[in-house]
Amino acid sequence: MLYNDEYVIFDTKNPTHFQSRCSMQKNGTVDSKIMSQHQLQTELLRCEYCEEKPCTNACPVNCSPFDFMMAARVGDPSDIKRSAAEIMRSNPLGGVCGLVCPDRFCMAACSRKKFDGSINIPKVQATLVEMAKRLGGIPGFSVPTPNGKKIAMIGGGPAGLGAASALGQLGYAVDIFESRETLGGMMNLIPDQRLDKSVVQSDIEFLLSLGAITAKTGVKVEDPKQLLAQGYDAVCVTTGLWKPIEL
Incomplete structure (x- = not known):
């Protein structure tokens, strides 16, 4: 079913729940690797922004879901770019890692795990990086001063x-x-x-x-x-x- 430029696939056992929601690409194909804007916003609003940041502590590259999800919460293009820059500052392969990172790190530490399930942090990360690229690119970092080495x-x-x-x-x-x-x-x-x-x-x-x-x-x-x-x-x-x- 196509709904507001999104494909919505219903769970046949429980038609009142979505099985998955994927964003539409310009060529009409379904991009299931990233979230739709609706799904992204839903996940961002689920974040409790825990003071202890267990998701950050569990990340092998010390990327902070707390910070990049907070940055993107409003959803303006500038916020998306700022969020992606936060991701890539910790992990310059942030787009790749968002797509292939297993769920035993940040998702296993997510505070919502025991309530209604962990936030899909890797997919949120992949989506934010991809959205920033489609919005014209991730903001450039400052050029470092050469040290001669x-x-x-x-x-x-x-x-x-x-x-x-x-x-x-x-x-x-x-x-x-x-x-x-x-x-x-x-x-x-x-x-x-x-x-x-x-x-x-x-x-x-x-x-x-x-x-x-x-x-x-x-x-x-x-x-x-x-x-x-x-x-x-x-x-x-x-x-x-x-x-x-x-x-």
């Missing part, structure tokens, strides 16, 4: 990208060396139905804008020590999970 980052997966963004914001010049032709590492192996690769690409583009960060793809580094001889002040090896785990 140059770092070589071996590996362009999540670990290398995250480390590069942190160092870039501290004023380091960072060169990322990736043996494959594209950045992203194992993020590129996650099925499209769970992680749209356009989200990966846009998060990476945002991350590379956070400082003097340059990507050198298709370059395999055999000996990290050679990079020190080329003038780099330090070398970080962040090759990550380069072989799949057999289940």
Whole structure:
């Protein structure tokens, strides 16, 4: 059923409850990866804004759902952008993580878990980041003052990208060396139905804008020590999970 530009799918066992609600894309397809504006607002209003911030304490990257949900509560475009900036400040891969983060972190710690179910914080996060991008982009961060140090980052997966963004914001010049032709590492192996690769690409583009960060793809580094001889002040090896785990 189409209702106010949203597809509403009713639970056949209980027609008075929604089974899911998805936003409509411009081409008429259903985007089930993010929330509709109605669903987003419902989740934002469910937040109790706990003083203890258990969701923040449970987040591995110390992202604060309390803060980004409070920022977006009114729902104005400027609020959405400010909320997304709050997310990306803690986690420059915030769009990706919102789509793939498991429910054992912030959702497990959510104060509403014992009442009417945890707030779907990862999906709220993914929705806010995507909405900000559709509104013209996430507000840029201040350009850090260069400190004169140059770092070589071996590996362009999540670990290398995250480390590069942190160092870039501290004023380091960072060169990322990736043996494959594209950045992203194992993020590129996650099925499209769970992680749209356009989200990966846009998060990476945002991350590379956070400082003097340059990507050198298709370059395999055999000996990290050679990079020190080329003038780099330090070398970080962040090759990550380069072989799949057999289940």
